Amino acid sequence: MYLTAALISQVHASPLLESSGESEDFLGTTEDPSDAAVLNLEPLALFIWNIAMEQQKQQLCDYFLMCNGSASSLEIYRMDLPQIRKRDKCFQENFQKKKCLSKIIKKFQEYKKYLLFVRQWIKHDSRQVDAMLSSTKILVDLLPLESHIRERIAQQDKSNGAAFIQEQSSKKDWDKQVAIHVILKNFVLYMESTVRVVRFIKFIPTTVSL
Template sequence: MGVTAVWMVPVAVSPLPEASGDSADLSTTGTPPSAGNPNLEPLALFIWNIATEQRKRQLCDYFSMCDGTSNSLNMYNMQLPQIRKRDKCFESSFQKKKCLIRIVQGFQDYKKYLQFVRQRIVGDNLQVDAMLSSSKILVDLLPLESKIRERIAQQDNSKEGTFNLDESTKTDWDKQVTVHVILRNFALFMESTIRAIRFMQSAPATAL
């Protein structure tokens, strides 16, 4: 049974387009910012940049799509964390506490998927390690109350485990498609996270 029929279904990836209007300003250098920097946007941009660059590299190295066109892979999807309108992370209905909880939960949920990427990606694992460690730093720096963090951590521990493909989807093609989908969806998650961070940092205190 193919990878699509088992657990990948063609559903909407995110409310944000894959090549969003903000993509031009979602660029950063290859050097992560200091963990002590109160401006979290550079760190979030650093994580996003690694995810997008690793995806482009994989498209070229494994799928021979070096022009970045991945239309033939758009039919594949997974039920991965995304930031939706109900999470109150968008300017029209922003709620800081609710939004931060969703972002932290999303990062926690992505850990096992990014570990899967690290084990199976074609190329340099050091960049994926940097993405994982930087994601942890970003989560630790987000201004969320400790008691809420503890509750999220407890929920995370209760469903802790590694992500593995179904027995019927163990071909190398299935694994690499899975890597592609995880990187694609994680990059979209990071786009929403970056916008939420920008709004938190620019909005007046009364709006938060």
């Protein structure tokens, strides 16, 4: 818990930017901050989101010389990466807590191989990627989901991280850096949705059945 507190202490409270598309905002949550039984994970989630944003911007500037943040020339490159979708029941309409948190945890497990690839091949200091990985692991471990569901998710994890890293590592440097850009961009969107989930469940009274 010391590490968690240290990470949270580095976050300054700031609103998350408005989103669009699959990562749309939650609308009209019922705020009841008196429910002390709900752990406030929003600062930790924002901390991870901020690191991912900064890494994406820095990589665009350092490698692609796109320091104004515009990456339109890279939009043609796509990868099938995990995202929080409406069918995952993570939005206010038809919100289902267990299914939503299960999907967040499962999709982080899928992201690990991609983030490990980023850590290996990113051009600037990889320590921030380490912080992002360890912080996301802490966040996922603290999500209020029963242990037997977590165990079932772990057993379902079929991803072959070593094979992916080996395959991508054999490519040219340009292709590797493009892959890093796409991974970071999508991880930012994943964390954007995750921030909204932890912000939402923080204000759900424990008496409400989900």
